[in-house]
Amino acid sequence: MSTTLTATEAAAPAKRAEYKVTFARVVRSEWSKFLSLRSTWITLAVAALLLVGIGIMGAYRYDPTALRGPSADAHDAVTIALRSTELAQLALGVLGVLATAGEYTTGLIRSTLAAVPKRLPVLGAKVLVYFGVVLVVATAGAFLSFLGGEPFLHGKAIALTLSSSGVLRCLFGAGLYLALIAVLGAALGMLVRSVAGGISLLVVLLMLLPVFLDILPSSWKPDVSPYLPGLEGGAGGSIIALHQESGTLSPGAGLAVLCAWVVAALIGAAYRLLRSDS
């Protein structure tokens, strides 16, 4: 009898559940956070709608005889389908900013870091979740945009099919580009810890830097422009363009340059996350 008693006594402390923080669990937590906010769904839906809607609309309104406007500088069906990337990148970049900076502006970050005090897994999990989700949604959007516009361009000189050379690379490239922009947004948001600041920085990097370049001596532009992250003559443009304009990088080199930008932002974000008080 006494042995049974000792056994139950010894078992009592062990009965306390054994919990442990693992990276996979932090990813699950971030995934659940992503699913449980209405704002993330709205932003994602808006981005997808822009991507597909503008692409198809562009194909529908295509006029080969136009001398000005979007039709005039559309050299191929891919350009028309992916023109909407310019707008979608803003929505998806903002999605990334909200994922990180939103935690600071609401104060949620204190709960998050109290649960995961090693901190870096939080950044890693957010990057993984947002990269994955945006990659799937944006790639699907790029394909829908292209396929939805195909019937309207059928028989015209610029028409292409999925089997045309380079088309698949461009469509997958657009999905990858947008996913990387979402990660860039997340990194910038964690770096500046403010939604407004993160979005401003994102807009500057993606859209205003090429404009600033015009102010600088014109000889600088060809040396700098291809290495900017954005679409307009930058690394992003190289990734999604069917034919490389002169002076721009190859798709592979463009991807490498964009990745370098994202990694640099992530290193900054990780440094601030680890070193600053929350």
Added chain:
Amino acid sequence: MIELQHLVKRYGDKTAVDDLHFTVKPGVVTGFLGPNGAGKSTTMRMILGLDAPTSGSVTVNGKRYSQHAAPLQEVGALLEARSIHPGRSAYNHLLALALTHGIPRRRVDEVIELTGLAKVAKKRAGAFSLGMGQRLGIAAALLGDPQTIMLDEPVNGLDPEGVLWIRTLLTDLAEQGRTVFVSSHLMSEMALTATNLVIIGRGRLMADTTVAGFIDQAGGDSVKVVSADSARLRELLLGPDVTVTGEAGSETLAVSGLSARQIGQTAADAGIAVFELTPQAVSLEEAFMTLTGDTVEYRSNAGSASHAGAPEGSVAA
């Protein structure tokens, strides 16, 4: 068990926490008391590793907070500022925290039930009242069934029912052998719940004591006796642990160490007429203010902190 070793936090030239050194023991409620701006919240953030100390160190159950494999199982904390996303429901907020540790959904439901949030658990937390927000914070603190519970001003914004609930909860948790560390700027609140007391002012340790010790130090509880023969009554009352004070020739005595009932009985047995017999509770609030009075950061100009009813002229002087 929380151990602070010469903890210092500076922001620029401002020292928020200045060489704090004390231990919070399990099994009792420890009150962490200080005026607003004394550094209580900063200290608690350092315990959780949210803020890094400028120097010194703090450990929880023997390790730095961030070194624990399951931090929510070691310390459950409610911080003063809101730490939720207003767009997420209470349930989903708790679930996201639980998922990081592999805490089952069953436990999420349990803490929701325990904190009385069942009816609003699916609503957006942004629409919660202050009291509901506090309950959600406490639910998050209890999620990992932690050995140490740390609450920053938990009764803020709670209705009387909620305040009573917190008091009972804290006492129960301590009775289960857990370490309970609760901050407040109200001495009266701490006197009701805490056993141990840590008092700070301007980031410095003012007292590391017990509530009973603090009451003794403040003069203890006494009884005012007005009688026909105070000299004789004094002789009768005196004994070990009993002090009697009173001016010679005065009918009034102050007695500590005896209850009013015992004094009345002694007087009646000796046939001394008693005109007044009044227990005098020591004002802990006043003793606390005397202790921290010099350290109050934001003193109002309308009246001094320690004598709210004092004439205005005395402040200017």
